[in-house]
Amino acid sequence: MSDTHAQTVAYVRDTMLDQQDPPLNQTGALKWIRENLFSGWLNIMLTLLSLWVIYAALSHLLPWALRGIWDASNLSQCREIIAERYGAGTPAACWAVLAERWPQLIFGFFPKELYWRPILAFLIFLAAVAPVLFSSVPRKMLWVSALAPFVLFWLIWGGSLWGPVAAILGFVIAWAIMAFAAPKIGTLLSVILAIVVPVIYWLTLCGPLAGALASVVPLALEQVPTQNMGGFMLATIIGVSGIVLSLPLGILLALGRQSDMFIINKCSVAFIEIIRGVPLIVWLFTASLLLNYFLPPGTNFDLMLRVIIMVTLFSAAYIAEVVRGGLAALPKGQYEAADALGLDYWKSMRLIILPQALKISIPGIVNTFIGLFKDTTLVVFIGLLDPIGLSNSIRATTDWNGVYWELFVFIGLCFFIFCFSMGRYSLFLEKKLRREHR
Amino acid sequence: MKKTVTLGALTVAALAAGAAGAATLDDVKARGELKCGVSTGLAGFSAPDANNVWQGFDVAYCRALAAAVLGDPMAVSFTQTTGQTRFTALASGEIDVLARNTTWTFSRDVDLKFEFVGVNYYDGQGFIAPKSLGVASAKELDGATVCIQTGTTTELNLADFFRANNISYEPVPIETNAEAQQQYLAGACDVYTTDASGLAATRATFETPADHVILPEIISKEPLGPLVRHGDNEWGDIARWTLNALVAAEEYGVTSANIAELSSAPTNNPEINRLLGTEGELGAMLGLDAEWAQRAIMAGGNYGEIFEKNIGEATPIGLSRGLNAQWTEGGLLYSPPFR
Numbered sequence: 001m002s003d004t005h006a007q008t009v010a011y012v013r014d015t016m017l018d019q020q021d022p023p024l025n026q027t028g029a030l031k032w033i034r035e036n037l038f039s040g041w042l043n044i045m046l047t048l049l050s051l052w053v054i055y056a057a058l059s060h061l062l063p064w065a066l067r068g069i070w071d072a073s074n075l076s077q078c079r080e081i082i083a084e085r086y087g088a089g090t091p092a093a094c095w096a097v098l099a100e101r102w103p104q105l106i107f108g109f110f111p112k113e114l115y116w117r118p119i120l121a122f123l124i125f126l127a128a129v130a131p132v133l134f135s136s137v138p139r140k141m142l143w144v145s146a147l148a149p150f151v152l153f154w155l156i157w158g159g160s161l162w163g164p165v166a167a168i169l170g171f172v173i174a175w176a177i178m179a180f181a182a183p184k185i186g187t188l189l190s191v192i193l194a195i196v197v198p199v200i201y202w203l204t205l206c207g208p209l210a211g212a213l214a215s216v217v218p219l220a221l222e223q224v225p226t227q228n229m230g231g232f233m234l235a236t237i238i239g240v241s242g243i244v245l246s247l248p249l250g251i252l253l254a255l256g257r258q259s260d261m262f263i264i265n266k267c268s269v270a271f272i273e274i275i276r277g278v279p280l281i282v283w284l285f286t287a288s289l290l291l292n293y294f295l296p297p298g299t300n301f302d303l304m305l306r307v308i309i310m311v312t313l314f315s316a317a318y319i320a321e322v323v324r325g326g327l328a329a330l331p332k333g334q335y336e337a338a339d340a341l342g343l344d345y346w347k348s349m350r351l352i353i354l355p356q357a358l359k360i361s362i363p364g365i366v367n368t369f370i371g372l373f374k375d376t377t378l379v380v381f382i383g384l385l386d387p388i389g390l391s392n393s394i395r396a397t398t399d400w401n402g403v404y405w406e407l408f409v410f411i412g413l414c415f416f417i418f419c420f421s422m423g424r425y426s427l428f429l430e431k432k433l434r435r436e437h438r
Numbered sequence: 439m440k441k442t443v444t445l446g447a448l449t450v451a452a453l454a455a456g457a458a459g460a461a462t463l464d465d466v467k468a469r470g471e472l473k474c475g476v477s478t479g480l481a482g483f484s485a486p487d488a489n490n491v492w493q494g495f496d497v498a499y500c501r502a503l504a505a506a507v508l509g510d511p512m513a514v515s516f517t518q519t520t521g522q523t524r525f526t527a528l529a530s531g532e533i534d535v536l537a538r539n540t541t542w543t544f545s546r547d548v549d550l551k552f553e554f555v556g557v558n559y560y561d562g563q564g565f566i567a568p569k570s571l572g573v574a575s576a577k578e579l580d581g582a583t584v585c586i587q588t589g590t591t592t593e594l595n596l597a598d599f600f601r602a603n604n605i606s607y608e609p610v611p612i613e614t615n616a617e618a619q620q621q622y623l624a625g626a627c628d629v630y631t632t633d634a635s636g637l638a639a640t641r642a643t644f645e646t647p648a649d650h651v652i653l654p655e656i657i658s659k660e661p662l663g664p665l666v667r668h669g670d671n672e673w674g675d676i677a678r679w680t681l682n683a684l685v686a687a688e689e690y691g692v693t694s695a696n697i698a699e700l701s702s703a704p705t706n707n708p709e710i711n712r713l714l715g716t717e718g719e720l721g722a723m724l725g726l727d728a729e730w731a732q733r734a735i736m737a738g739g740n741y742g743e744i745f746e747k748n749i750g751e752a753t754p755i756g757l758s759r760g761l762n763a764q765w766t767e768g769g770l771l772y773s774p775p776f777r
Contacts, residue, residue, distance in 0.1 A: 076754070089645075101488060104488070109486065109490040111490075112489070112490070225515065227517055228490075288523055289522070380520075381520060383478060383517070383518045383519045383520045383527075389479075392478055392479045393479035393486055394485075395479065396477075396478075396480050396485035397486070397487060397493070398482060398485075398639075398642070398754045401481045401639060401642065401643040
């Protein structure tokens, strides 16, 4: 600074002013409200309008929900209690239908004394997905994940323990071939063997072996037929199986669609386009009606299994397209870099391409999964009792004929919890994997 | 929709041909369980209670059949079927008998290759309207808006009725019965039309049932009955005569209260004796034992008792017997003689 004006300053303050609080309307909640809600006449109007709408909705909904009756054995009794307590015609919910029927909405017609089995299965399921979802969980837990499908199957459907055990043996055979035979006979041949030998084993030896084991050490749970399953249990079984199976299948299809090999490429394209081009409900009808026609009469091919297969194929086609988007988003340099390192196709995919492509596709993948989970309600049209179907059945009893909103609110809430947690997990994963901006 | 139906019909026809000739009775006995197809839920006809036990008018027939064949009314596994899946389920052998308030029509009996074993409920399409509308007859409904389930025979019946009476109406298409109830109550339509039994059940659920009136006109014939596959006549006979036994039991005054006494020794009514197996060999002709009808009746009572318990006037559904009374009381129920 120049010293031109050095003498013109008559007074120089030699102490600092004490720090003052900012004016009241420039700080804290008041400032926030001013800036965000009431910053101009248009915004003031919009804010007031929104508040009024929220109030109008809640002022109807909350009294209805909070006045709700929890103990009544049928709808007319419930209405009597409402009339007695609040006066006739007062809107009030009959939550009593949930109090009486919630086990049915959750478990379907699963035998009551066996409820511990699906509950235990659910806990094991949580333990099994934990190491897959969160890297902070000890890696040894992955063994639980690997064994879980068999244990869950056994817990839910029951029957002899030796069935699942004999089935696991097939995978052990496959692993043994890959581990011990591969160095001697080459990768391609051992891969083919690792697929063919277990399939032959499952088709021929597996059943008799399980039978023999069962006759030596009978270890069985009471069998529960598929038609007794319903409600959220059914939705979760179909949804989770669909999700778990469709992700790998979808990735393979996406790779197939990118492949240079003519037949693989065209098959993948045809599969994806055909499955994606037809509504899910049509595939479900195919599963329940047309398959009966193609299979020999008297074949008892579990309906839920058929539905799971159809749902898996359907969502795999969508996943394939989502993953293809991720693959396409990678710069060509990444592929070339992988080649330059001398990695073969599978190694380059596994180590370089897919980790990046999948990370990009996470929101799309989770979006597809949420859609799949909600689409499980479509099975109501082929006579499986999903939660919506059960709400119809509950309404069909003379006790509860005429109850709508209470059941729908409950079902909606349960679906929201599932889907919201999936969405949150997707956000968590995106944040964790973010590499670009730090 | 039409295509689906055709495709379904084709499927069903092909399946029926394949499954024909199988001895259902042997299968059921070997399995120790009757597989019965019911609706996914229709008030009074089939619905699961809080203990997962199926209850209802159609369900009671299945229990009687299971009691007759297997001796245990609870040895039934119920398969829920929808309007679309019911016929395939039966044709493919997924179920042994379908008791799902299914209307007996020519094409279902002949073209789809099923065998209706009788009628367990004579239904017909009716109308419900608010009292405030001030209509006493369906013929006064000129210009009314009508809630109607799409893709059902009721839609066609409605069009026929209004054309025959030369009056106009405005249809409000609705997908399900539940939706229809809500729309009707919300005033989206003046009247709602569906099967009369359904209307009664629907009205029973309203907060103020007395404000609504079911119009006296019944505009269609809907004979509902259980059905089995073509081609296994022995099984069809068992299903048919189990239904007849329930009807005949009411006619002869055999109830669940007095059946033990009546069947302990031959009575002086030979028809009852033959029915209950204390005389003659009717059971053996069916391939069952002599007490088959006894057990069928004990399962849930005779036809009248089943009716009163599930859909009768004492229940919230409150249907009167009407056409479903015995022939001796002016109804249509008429069992051929047990002889």
